[in-house]
Amino acid sequence: MEEKKIIIDPATSFEAALAELEQLLAGMESGRRPLEELIASYERGMALGKYCREKLAALEKRIEIITADGGAEPFDPASAPGNSPR
Numbered sequence: 001m002e003e004k005k006i007i008i009d010p011a012t013s014f015e016a017a018l019a020e021l022e023q024l025l026a027g028m029e030s031g032r033r034p035l036e037e038l039i040a041s042y043e044r045g046m047a048l049g050k051y052c053r054e055k056l057a058a059l060e061k062r063i064e065i066i067t068a069d070g071g072a073e074p075f076d077p078a079s080a081p082g083n084s085p086r
Helices: 014-029 035-070
Strands: none
Touching: 014 035
């Protein structure tokens, strides 16, 4: 069986990829799709999931670099304005 490579456009934003993944999941969960379409959706979903993980990893690395270069402390949600204990 020939394996085809699913390609995600590198210009796709994380949010767009996640939205497409959510649509695929909703369609798959409906139970109203033929088996071949479910398999194609599964393959696309796996590619989108990998793409999202890679985007997040790259963004996390970028944040680490910014934090290290700027000397800033990592964000602590508990110290954000409006989150102080009463």
